Every structure is written in C-alpha cells, then in structure tokens.
Amino acid sequence: MSGLAHYFEAEGFATVLVGFVREHIELVKPPRALWLNFPMGRPMGKPNDPEYQLKVIRAAFELFDAPSGPVLEDFPDVIPVKGGRMGYALPPGLVYSTDDIGDVDALLAEVQAEVEELRPAYEAAVAARGRTTVGASELEIAGLAPYIAAFVKGERPRSPRKGLSPIPALKLVAEDLQAYYTETRTHRDGIDDFELLGKWFWEESKAGLLLLWLEAVALESEDRVLRQVVDMSLITPRFWSEGPLPGSSGSGW
Amino acid sequence: MVRIVEMPAVGRGFIEELKEFEVGRTGWSEPVPAKQRRISIVSSAAVSRRGDKPFSWLARNHRVIGKHDRDLVMTHVAVEYDRTAWQQDLNAIIPLDRLEEMAEAGEIGLVADEHYTFMGAADPNDMEKSALEVAARMKADNVNTVFLIPV
Numbered sequence: 001m002s003g004l005a006h007y008f009e010a011e012g013f014a015t016v017l018v019g020f021v022r023e024h025i026e027l028v029k030p031p032r033a034l035w036l037n038f039p040m041g042r043p044m045g046k047p048n049d050p051e052y053q054l055k056v057i058r059a060a061f062e063l064f065d066a067p068s069g070p071v072l073e074d075f076p077d078v079i080p081v082k083g084g085r086m087g088y089a090l091p092p093g094l095v096y097s098t099d100d101i102g103d104v105d106a107l108l109a110e111v112q113a114e115v116e117e118l119r120p121a122y123e124a125a126v127a128a129r130g131r132t133t134v135g136a137s138e139l140e141i142a143g144l145a146p147y148i149a150a151f152v153k154g155e156r157p158r159s160p161r162k163g164l165s166p167i168p169a170l171k172l173v174a175e176d177l178q179a180y181y182t183e184t185r186t187h188r189d190g191i192d193d194f195e196l197l198g199k200w201f202w203e204e205s206k207a208g209l210l211l212l213w214l215e216a217v218a219l220e221s222e223d224r225v226l227r228q229v230v231d232m233s234l235i236t237p238r239f240w241s242e243g244p245l246p247g248s249s250g251s252g253w
Numbered sequence: 254m255v256r257i258v259e260m261p262a263v264g265r266g267f268i269e270e271l272k273e274f275e276v277g278r279t280g281w282s283e284p285v286p287a288k289q290r291r292i293s294i295v296s297s298a299a300v301s302r303r304g305d306k307p308f309s310w311l312a313r314n315h316r317v318i319g320k321h322d323r324d325l326v327m328t329h330v331a332v333e334y335d336r337t338a339w340q341q342d343l344n345a346i347i348p349l350d351r352l353e354e355m356a357e358a359g360e361i362g363l364v365a366d367e368h369y370t371f372m373g374a375a376d377p378n379d380m381e382k383s384a385l386e387v388a389a390r391m392k393a394d395n396v397n398t399v400f401l402i403p404v
Contacts, residue, residue, distance in 0.1 A: 001295075001297050001373070001401045001402070002377070003377025003378070003380065004295060004371070004384055004401060005399075006279050006280070007381060007384035007385065008295070008387075008391075008401075009280040009282050010279060010280035011280075012282050012397075013282055013388070014284035014398050014399070015282075015398075015399040015401060016398075016401070017403075018403070019403055020403055021257070022256065023256070023257050028377075031280075031282075039334070039335055040334035041338055041339070042335060042338045042345055043345075043346055043403060043404065044344060044348050044351070044402075046338075047337075047339070047341040047342035047344070048341060050344070050351060053344055053345070053351050054354070054355070057351055057355070060400065061287070061361075061400075064284040064398075068281070084259035084260045085260065086260075086333060086334055087332075087335050129341070130323070131324060131343070133327060133336075133340050136303075136307060136326040136328050161307070163306070164307060168307070168309075172328060175336075178336075179340055182336070182337050183340045186337055186340065187341075192337070197337055233332065233333070234310075234330060234332060239332070239333030240260070240333060
C-alpha cells in the first residue's frame with residue numbers, strides 16, 4: 001500500500017494510509033502514514049464498533065494537517081496478539097499423512113451433517129447482517145464439502161466457476177466452507193476471537209479435518225499446482241507457525 | 254501489527270524478504286480543506302462484487318466497488334490474516350459507512366462514487382499500470398483524497 005501511495009500522490013491526490021508493517025512504511029516512506037499495532041485483517045480495529053473505527057479514521061486524517069512529509073505516526077492503542085502472530089496458526093504437530101486418511105465418504109457424511117446442523121444459525125446470521133461473504137466459489141453450500149472430498153479421493157471435479165481452473169477454485173471452496181462456519185459462530189455465539197474460532201474450525205470441526213486430509217494429499221501430490229497450495233499455505237493456516245509444514249519447502253513465499 | 258522481529262518463524266521469513274519498492278514516482282500533493290475532500294478508499298483486501306472475476310494468485314490488477322455495494326466477496330491469495338472481522342462488519346476493513354457518517358456530519362466533503370481493491374500480495378513495482386488506471390477513474394470521479402487501507 002505504501003507503494004500505491006506514491007503512485008497516487010504523484011497523480012495529484014493527497015493520500016493517507018494506515019499500515020501494519022512499520023518497517024516497510026519506514027523503508028518506502030509514503031507521504032502520510034499511521035502505523036497500527038493491530039492484528040492483520042482488522043485495520044479499523046474492531047468490527048461492529050463504529051466509535052472505535054471513527055477513532056482510527058480521524059487519527060489517520062489528522063495527518064493531512066502535517067505541513068510536510070513523509071510523516072509516520074503511531075496509533076496509540078495496541079490490540080494484542082498471541083505470540084506475535086497475526087492470525088490463527090495450526091499447531092506444527094497437527095499434520096496428517098495419506099496413511100492417516102480413513103474413509104473419506106464417512107467423513108464427508110459427518111461434515112455434511114455438521115453443515116446442516118449449522119444452517120439455521122447461518123441463515124439467521126445472514127438475515128441479521130444483511131450480507132454474507134460466502135460464495136466466492138459460486139458453489140452452493142451443500143456442494144462445498146463434496147468438492148473438497150473429491151480431491152482427497154484423488155479425483156478432479158469440474159470447477160464451479162467458468163474461467164477458473166479446479167485447483168484455484170478449490171481454494172475458494174475451502175474458504176467458503178470456513179466462512180460459513182465462522183460467520184455462523186460469530187453471530188450465534190457472539191464470539192469475536194479469531195484464535196478461538198480458528199482452533200474450533202481447524203482442530204475440532206469435521207470440516208477442518210477434511211481440509212487437513214486434503215493437505216496430506218496435496219503434500220504428496222505430483223500435481224505442481226496442488227503442491228503449491230501446501231508450499232504456500234494457501235488453504236491451511238500455517239503462515240504464523242513456528243516452523244514450516246514437514247515435507248513442504250516452507251519457503252514458497 | 255507487531256514488529257517483524259517479534260513474529261513467528263515462517264511469517265517473519267516471508268515479510269523480511271519482501272522486495273524493496275523502487276520509489277520512482279514520488280510526490281507531495283497538498284490536501285484540500287477537510288470539508289472539500291472527496292474521498293476514495295483503496296484497499297488491498299482483494300474484495301470484489303459477487304460475480305466479478307476472482308483475483309488471481311499473483312494479481313496486479315484491481316476491482317471497482319461502488320459506495321453502496323455491500324454484497325462483496327474476498328478472493329485474496331493469503332490466508333494468514335483474520336477474516337472473521339470483515340465477515341461480521343465490512344467497516345472493519347473498508348469503512349464506507351463511517352465515511353458516509355463523517356460526510357453527513359460535515360467532517361469531510363463527500364464519499365466518492367467508486368472505491369478500489371487490489372490484492373495485497375502483489376509486488377508494488379508491478380502495480381503501476383493498474384494504479385494509473387485507478388488514478389484516471391478517480392479523476393473522472395472528482396476525487397481529491399485517497400485513504401489507503403491494507404488488510
């Protein structure tokens with residue numbers, strides 16, 4: 001974003017940015033920047049807290065009063081994170097191999113039952129919010145887990161999106177499934193804790209287990225793109241782990 | 254976000270190795286008075302209108318969202334950041350409602366008709382073409398102020 005600020009400023013726009021990586025802001029020197037010691041994914045600090053969001057915006061816009069730049073200020077609040085990580089990360093030891101994979105159809109049936117159990121609460125969440133973020137894959141909710149399970153079984157289902165090949169679509173399907181679960185619980189249970197939600201989805205739900213089995217298959221796949229999904233942690237959250245996934249390069253990024 | 258040295262190993266390794274942006278186009282544009290500001294948000298959250306083409310894994314292009322668009326999806330390549338905040342409230346990452354409130358209160362001028370999203374994992378050195386396309390649209394929309402927000 002700091003780079004984009006330079007492009008826009010040179011085109012005649014006054015810019016201000018909020019940013020997470022202070023070292024990068026110091027390096028790239030955008031004209032006006034406010035550093036946020038917040039978890040990534042929350043640049044306005046807190047969801048459903050208009051006053052707090054306005055506090056962040058007003059602090060950023062105060063930088064327009066600076067007579068010259070670059071100017072870099074620190075937002076005074078800190079929203080703490082666990083162990084320096086910006087999002088939930090799977091425990092390094094929670095890794096499956098293809099030898100661990102059992103009856104995929106049986107697990108799929110359990111995931112589907114889990115999905116249906118959550119459905120009334122999901123629909124209530126959508127009604128309350130007037131929106132859902134589920135649907136980037138364009139696959140209906142009941143079709144999400146079967147699409148993932150097909151990959152676990154070594155099949156290559158057709159992509160649900162025209163113009164998108166099956167593996168990039170797989171990533172969107174996995175994200176839709178996770179969003180379905182977390183949108184449901186944040187509303188139903190009033191939880192706003194991404195560590196807790198991550199632990200629940202990835203370590204306790206059947207849907208999370210299905211995706212961990214997918215990771216095991218991808219890890220041993222001869223398909224370069226499917227391997228890349230693992231090497232770059234594009235589905236399973238290992239970016240903030242203390243070590244790379246065994247068997248992956250850990251340096252795909 | 255915490256300092257890089259405080260981060261766990263895998264993420265720290267990636268962020269430390271990000272290429273330095275070659276600052277070829279720098280400038281300083283004088284802000285207009287607050288009440289004259291017409292503001293556009295530029296987000297790196299790879300959010301787009303439902304049905305728009307998803308961002309590719311190495312996308313350098315952008316998507317346009319209207320100021321009243323709320324039916325949005327995210328197709329960012331990265332999964333390392335929290336997505337539950339925006340699932341609950343779009344304003345946690347793209348505060349269109351907050352800017353509208355500030356405009357109604359007279360703290361700013363107007364909220365632009367169009368706002369723009371990029372995919373934050375792209376190298377900014379490769380984003381100039383798309384940035385200039387966005388700049389042209391913003392000029393057509395009489396924007397004079399840009400609020401850049403990462404995810």
